[in-house]
Amino acid sequence: MVPRRTSPPRADRTSSAIVPWMLKAKGVPKGKVKLLVDSKEQIRLAWERDSQGTKGFPLNTSYLFLDLESQLMGRKPRKIRSIPYPKVPTRLSDILPEEVVQRVHEYLYEQPFEDALAEVHSADTANASLERLKNTIETALEVRHFGDEALPAPRGNWLHRQLLGIITAVAPEKVTDSEMVELFDHFCPCGIEHNREAIKKFRWRHSRRQIGKPPVG
Numbered sequence: 001m002v003p004r005r006t007s008p009p010r011a012d013r014t015s016s017a018i019v020p021w022m023l024k025a026k027g028v029p030k031g032k033v034k035l036l037v038d039s040k041e042q043i044r045l046a047w048e049r050d051s052q053g054t055k056g057f058p059l060n061t062s063y064l065f066l067d068l069e070s071q072l073m074g075r076k077p078r079k080i081r082s083i084p085y086p087k088v089p090t091r092l093s094d095i096l097p098e099e100v101v102q103r104v105h106e107y108l109y110e111q112p113f114e115d116a117l118a119e120v121h122s123a124d125t126a127n128a129s130l131e132r133l134k135n136t137i138e139t140a141l142e143v144r145h146f147g148d149e150a151l152p153a154p155r156g157n158w159l160h161r162q163l164l165g166i167i168t169a170v171a172p173e174k175v176t177d178s179e180m181v182e183l184f185d186h187f188c189p190c191g192i193e194h195n196r197e198a199i200k201k202f203r204w205r206h207s208r209r210q211i212g213k214p215p216v217g
């Protein structure tokens with residue numbers, strides 16, 4: 001059904017026709033297909049506004065994906081947190097909740113937080129792991145205080161994790177790796193061609209653990 005890719009991403013107008021058809025064939029309701037199809041241009045614009053994720057944390061893109069995911073899953077959009085501390089902090093966890101530390105760590109290092117903790121326990125990995133945790137805690141303090149703006153620019157797969165999030169929201173488990181490549185080629189503004197092996201590995205890692213959720217919110 002989906003031809004093997006042997007050439008660069010197909011022309012836009014071809015995938016524009018294939019993508020809605022493919023999503024409908026997966027049983028995705030009409031309204032959600034429309035929402036997804038319309039999001040392509042929004043994603044591109046947000047990513048462009050965030051200077052392709054090179055300058056700092058891609059706030060516009062991040063909020064767009066949060067919003068899309070909520071809509072696709074039929075949840076109310078999350079409010080952006082504007083007041084960092086609800087009350088006068090009296091203990092460390094008030095200004096540095098473990099949840100924020102976890103998420104910041106997973107954002108910075110694309111590694112499950114529990115794995116980082118386990119590595120502290122092993123003599124071989126303790127030093128490197130402690131170094132990463134120190135950096136994580138410093139960044140997490142700033143994120144908790146100033147918001148996501150305090151985060152550095154994302155590493156390679158951040159954008160792909162967001163995309164995978166919205167695709168999974170409408171068609172969990174139903175999309176084959178080749179189809180996923182089609183969808184990434186269609187929606188992803190990263191400018192790099194997506195290949196099946198990489199997508200397959202990436203999906204596997206992602207399904208192992210949900211990492212890459214936004215650090216705050």
Ligand SMILES: [Zn+2]
Nearest residue numbers: 188190191192
């Ligand atoms: Zn991409």
